[in-house]
Amino acid sequence: MRGVYVLVLSLSRNVVVKIGALGNIRFSKGLYAYVGSAQKNLEKRLMRHLSKVKRNFWHIDYLLEASHARVIAGFATESDKSAECRIARELGKKGLAIEHFGCSDCNCLSHLFKIDEFDFLEELMPSPSFLRHEVPGRIGQVKNEPTTFSDCRQRV
């Protein structure tokens, strides 16, 4: 299946991470939303993002590899690629762009945004969003973190 996805990640500390060719970027602790697309094998892509062992290829790979970064939620939907940049623009209204991140192939300012909360993603993502992976409880008090999207699959 092809589609777009948004990963919500939590950074528990302020960190400086080398993001490939972008170089060192300072990230303050908090929540971030990243939008991407996979033109085939969407679920495989999502699983890849949740895996710590991989070769760094996309900008997001470098950030997810940082020791204080963790994916806490994911939203995905079947869609063509144009939805990716449309969602990025919407995220830009809600959050602060990390400039040039994840948007080498388009004209967006960014595909990564620092956000305050992510409840709005329920409505922002084109419906139906078919995956959601969310760790209950407050950030920093996580137990039994699921390791796969399918662990937490639920009807949206």
Ligand SMILES: [Zn+2]
């Ligand atoms: Zn874009």
